[in-house]
Amino acid sequence: MKKILWILPLTALFLYGCGQVAGNNSTTNPTTGKTSQKNSNTPTTIVDTPTPSNSTVKFAEQSYFKNAYLISTDTLSTEAKTALAGFKMDKQTLPDGTIQINLKALEPQYHDQSYTLKDGEQLYFIDKFLADDSSGTESNIGDDTAVIVDSQGNVVQQPTGF
Numbered sequence: 001m002k003k004i005l006w007i008l009p010l011t012a013l014f015l016y017g018c019g020q021v022a023g024n025n026s027t028t029n030p031t032t033g034k035t036s037q038k039n040s041n042t043p044t045t046i047v048d049t050p051t052p053s054n055s056t057v058k059f060a061e062q063s064y065f066k067n068a069y070l071i072s073t074d075t076l077s078t079e080a081k082t083a084l085a086g087f088k089m090d091k092q093t094l095p096d097g098t099i100q101i102n103l104k105a106l107e108p109q110y111h112d113q114s115y116t117l118k119d120g121e122q123l124y125f126i127d128k129f130l131a132d133d134s135s136g137t138e139s140n141i142g143d144d145t146a147v148i149v150d151s152q153g154n155v156v157q158q159p160t161g162f
Contacts, residue, residue: 057155059124059147064159068124068147072101072117083127086110086144103146113146120151126159 059065069080071089087103094100094116101123103113115123125146148157 056152057158059149059153059155062147062155064126064128064147067128068126070122071125071146072099072121072123080125083125083144087113110144115146115148115157117148121156122149122151123147124149 059068069077069083071080071084072091076084084103086105086107088106090102090104092100097119099117101115101117103115103125105112117123123146125144127144145159147155147159150156
C-alpha cells in the first residue's frame, strides 16, 4: 500500500511533465534568434524573430582596432595603401547617396569584397600583419578584411574572420 501511495504522485508528475513538453510548439535557437514552430499536422517552419540590438560595440575597444586603416576617405595614408596590397579599390557614390567601395582581389586565391556606406559611416581595412604587404603584393591572404563604423564610433558591420 505504501508503494502505491509513493508511485501515484511520481506517475502524475511524470505525465504532467510529458504534457508540458508535448504542448510546447515552439523553440528558439539562441544563436540565430529564429523560432521553430512545430505542429503535428504541418512541417516545421522557421520564423525570424527580431533580436534586440540595444548593445553597441565600440570600434576603439575591439582587438582589431590597432590593425585598422581608414580607406573610405579621398586620401589614403601610407599604411592604408600598404594594407590594401593585393586589392584594387574602386569607390563610387550611388544615386541614393550611399557610397559603394569595391575591393577587387588581385590574388587568384582571394575573394573580392564590397561594402556600402551610409551617410556618416566609414570603412576601415584591417590587416593583422601589415609587414607581409610591404613588398606591394599580398603574401598572407587570410589576414585582410574590413569593418564599417558609424559616426559615433560604433561597429555597424563586424569584420569577417575575427
